[in-house]
Amino acid sequence: MAVATVGMVADLVREIGGDRVEVVQIMGSGVDPHLYKTTRDDVRELMRGDLIFYSGLMLEGKMTDTLEKIGRTKPVYAVTERIRPEYLLEPEDSAGHSDPHVWMDVSAWAQCIVVVAQALSEYDPEHAEEYTQAAARYAAELEELHRYGQERIASVPAERRLLITSHDAFNYFGRAYDLEVVGVQGLSTESEAGLQQINRLVDLIVDREVQAVFVESSVPRKNIESLIDGARSRGHEVVIGSELYSDAMGPEGTYEGTYIGMLDHNITRVARALGGQAPDRGLRGQLRPAGASPENSSAAGEGEG
Template identity: 50%
Template sequence: MVKMRSIQRGVMTLIGVVLIILLSACSSTSGADGTGKVQVTATTGMIADIAREVGGAYVEVTGLMGPGVDPHLYKASQGDIRKLEQAKVIFYNGLHLEGKMTNILEKMSKSKQVTAVAEKIPVEELHSGQATGGTEYDPHVWFNVKHWMHATEAVRDTLVEADPDHAEQYKTQAAAYLEKLEALDTEVREKIEQIPEESRVLVTAHDAFGYFGQAYGIKVMGLQGISTAAEYGAKDVSELRDFLVENQIKAVFIESSVPAKAMEAIIAGAAEKGHTVAIGGELFSDAMGAEGTEEGTYIGMVRHNVETIAAALK
C-alpha cells in the first residue's frame, strides 16, 4: 500500500512537471503574461500605433511617450524601465530620436527582441541631421508616409519572428494598414498641391519636417535644429524674422511638443517691422494627439497637420 502511494505521488509529480513545461512553452511562444497576447512596449505614440494596427488582437501594446512629450529630451523613469523589462518585444524609432534612452534600448537588445523601426529605411533615403545641429541622420522619418511604410514592415517582420503562430494574421493586418498608408500618401500630395506654389513655405519651431518638405514639395524652415536639445539664439530669431518679412510669409506654426514662446517672439519682431504674421495652427511633430481622438492615431495626426497647413497657407 505504501509502495502504491509512493508510485501515485511519483506519477502526480511527473504530471505536474510536464504541465509546467507545457505552460512555459505556451508562454514563450505567445510572449504572454496570462492574457495570451504578446507584450509589446513602444517608445513613441506613432510606433505604438503601428504595433496596434499590425498586431491587432494578438498583442498588448504599451506606449511610453504620450501626447505633448518631446522624445529628444525624454528621460526614462523606473516605471518605464519595468515596462521595457516586462515586454517580449520592444519597438523604438532609432536614429537617436530617443536621446538618452538609446543606450538602455541597445543594452536590452542583447537579451530580448528590440527593433529600431527607422533603421529599416534604406540609408540613401535618410537625411543628414548634422547640418542643423542634430545627429548623423534626421530621425523624423514618419513625416514621409512612404518611410513610415518601411517602419510598418519592420514591425510586421518582428512580430512574425516573435510570434510565428500568428504570422499570417500579422501579414494580413500589415497589408491592410499599408494600403491605408498608400492612400494617405496620395491624399497628402493632393492637399499640398492645392496651396499656391509661392506660398508653400512651412515655418515651425524646430526642424522636424524635412522629410515632409522633400516628399511633398514644400519649403521647410525651423527655428531650432533637428533636435529640440539644440540651443537657438538671438541671431536665429532675427534671421527667421527677416525671412518672414522679406518673403511676406503670412503664417507660422507652433508644435504640440515644443513651447510656443519663441515663435511668438518672432511674430512680434515681424510686427515691429510692419509685417503681420499669424499662427497658422498647432501641428503634431514629435508626439501625436490624445488617445481616443483622430489625432491620437498616425493617420489622423498626418491628416490634421496637412489640413492645418493647407488652410493657413491657401
C-alpha cells in the same frame, strides 16, 4: 506584450498586432522624446515586454543606452532600420546624425511596416498570416494618406509653400510634399534658437510676406511668438496657422492620437493655412474642427476605419 517608446511606433504595432498584441507606450501625448529621461517605471515596463519597438536614428536620445542594454537579453527593434540609408536626410547642423523625423513622410514610415510585421510573425508564428494581412491593409491606408498629402499641398500656390515651425522636424514632410521648410531650432529641441536665427527668420517672414507660422504640440511656443512679435515690430502681421504634431501624436483616444490622424491633421492644417484647398475635417472627415479644444475632441476619433 510589446513595449513601444513613442506614439507613432506604438500605433504602428497596434495596427499590425491588432487584438493579438498588448501594446504598452512609454511616452504619451505632448512628450518630447529628445529630452525624455528613462524612469524606473519605464525600465520595469521594458523588462516586462516580450518585444520592444523604438523609432531609432537617435530620436529617443537619452533612452538609447537603456534600449541597447535590454537588447542583450530580449528582442529590441528599431522600426526605421529598413529605410535605405540614401533616403535619410543629414542636415548640416546634425553632428553627423540622420534626421530622425522620418514619419513626417508617410511613404517613408510605410517602409517601417515590414519590421513590425516580421518581428511579430517570428515571435508568434501561429498567427503570422494575420500580421501579414494587417500589414498589407495598413500599407494601403498609408498609400492613400500619402496621395492626399501630395494633392492637398500641391493646391497651395507655389510662392506660399514656405513652412516655418518651432524646430526642424518637418524636413521629410517638406521633401515629400514639395514645401520649403525652416525650423527655428535644430533637429533636437535641446538646441537653443539664437537671436541671430530669430532675426534672420523675421527678415524672411517680412520679405516673403509670410501669412502664417506654426507651433508644435511638444515644443514651447516662445520662439514662434518671438517671430510674430518681431514681424509686427516691422509692420507685418503674421498669425499662428495651427498647432502641428511633430514628435508626439495628439491626445489619446482621439483621431489625432493615431498616426494617420496626426498626419491628416498636419497636411490639412498646413494646406489650408498657406492658401491651399483641403476639407476642414481632413481626409476621413474625422479631424476636429480647426480651433476646437483637444480635450473635447474624443468624439472626432469615433468610427475610425
